Amino acid sequence: MVRELSFLFPILIVVGLMQLQAFVVVGEPQVPCYFIFGDSLVDSGNNNELVTAAKANYKPYGIDFPQGVSGRFTNGRTMADIIGxxxxxxxxxxxxxxxxxxxxxxxxxxxxxxxxxxxxxxxHLGDRISLDRQLLNHKTTISRLSVLQSNKTFTQEYLKRCIYLSNIGSNDYINNYLIPNIYPTSNTYTSDRYATVLIQQYSQQLKTLYNLGARKIAVFGLGQIGCAPAEIAMFGTGGKPCVESINDAVKLFNERLKALVDELNKDYSDARFTFINLTSISAPQGDVAILPDVPCCQVREDGQCLPNSRPCPIRVLSVFYDGFHPSEIANTVVAIRSYIAISPMDASPYDISHLARL
Structure with a gap:
């Protein structure tokens, strides 16, 4: 119960902060534009028309979202929505x-x-837009924007002032490394080597983003995947709160990602990369992980909500909406602590509010 309260207490604070948000965020946006890259933690409908099992354009997803069902993998807003x-x-x-x-x-x-x-x-789930393809789509967007603004130099300077958010990597574990009967990666690489290989590829992708004009880039680490209800159901915990072997593998990735952000800041003096530490944010006491939570919705075998099922009635008390994805209230905690860090461990070297002002 103490551990549960350690997470719920900041949630209650955040609820109060969000009630004040309409009065705090006024006037023009702090940056001219905001570009979002990632997976289902930030997807706002890109998968709706794809041939894939990974889509959330049905109830009970979106039950608390102002526009209803939209393709977001949660009951309301994503962390990217709230940061916006x-x-x-x-x-x-x-x-x-x-x-x-x-x-x-x-x-x-x-x-x-x-x-x-x-x-x-x-x-194995079907079509999806990998990070490489997302970067190609962004290149197309820049071309469209350059034509609309009728001045390539102006567009380049404009893009340098925008915020770029990248939150990706979970599926390289959940829907790759942790499914050895489908993907060979866990038989090819140790968890240590796999983290290194992922970071090497991610490094090139973040450099591509820089070459496309990005200068203010918030890079999110991975959350504690081993605490997701679907992973616990699949692997078991041996009496521990979470699947420790998965969290240990994710920790290796996060340590290398933090080092990569430091390296990018050193190599690109005109850019500002920052690392958002989801492990710190989801464990307010520093060494205490969020206790695994029961999904708010009824889940099917793949961990997603059962279509048209009835979710839990008091959703502000649920950390997970389905077997993998956070509820809106959990997204709110992540968003606010990414935007204004409560602990020095939350963001390095800047939180997003500071990044916006640079």
């Missing part, structure tokens, strides 16, 4: 699948459920 609101954007950043020329100047969401750093991650 904290940055002062009056509307949610639209998904690439439906974005119009009128909308692209304020940003695009490229996130895709089941996507990974590696091209093959999530392929």
């Amino acid at each position: 609101q904290l940055l002062g954007f009056p509307n949610f950043i639209p998904p690439y699948a439906t974005v119009t020329d009128h909308e692209i100047s304020t940003g695009v969401n490229y996130g895709s459920g089941s996507a990974g750093i590696r091209e093959e991650s999530g392929s």
Whole structure:
């Protein structure tokens, strides 16, 4: 119970903060545009028309979202949505699948459920837009924007002032490394070597983003995947709160990602990369992990919500909405602590509010 309260107490604080948000975030957005890359933690509808099992365009997803069912893998807003609101954007950043020329100047969401750093991650579920493909889509967006603004130099300077968010890598474990009967990676690499290989590829992708004009880039580490209800159901915990072997593997990735961000800041003096530490954010006491939670919705075999099922009635008390994805209230904790760090461990070297001002 003490551990549960250690997480619920900041949630209650955040609820109060969000009630004040409408009065705090006023005027023009703090940056001209906001671009979002990642997986189902940030997907806002890009998977809706894809042939894949990884889609959330059905109830009970979106039950608390203002526009209802949208393709978001949660009951309400994603962490990327809430960060956008904290940055002062009056509307949610639209998904690439439906974005119009009128909308692209304020940003695009490229996130895709089941996507990974590696091209093959999530392929057993069907189509998905890998990070490499998201970067190609962003290149197309820049071309569209340059034509609309009729000045390539202006567009380049414009893009340098925007915030870029990248939250990806979970599927390289959940829908790749942790499924040895489908993917060979766990037989090819030790967990230590796999983390190194992932970071090497991610490094090239973040450099591509820089070469496309990004200068303010928030890079999210992975959460404690071993605490997800679906992973616990699959692997068991041996009496521990979470699947320790999975969290140990994720820790290796996060340590290398933090080092990569430091290296990128050293190598690109005109850019500002920052590392958002989801492990710190989800463990407010530092060495205490979030206790595994029962999914708020009824889940099918793959951990997603059973279509048209009835979710739990008091969703602000649930950390997980389905077997993998956080509830809106958990997303709110992540978003606010990413935007304004409570602990020095939450963000390094900047939180997103500081990044926006640079």
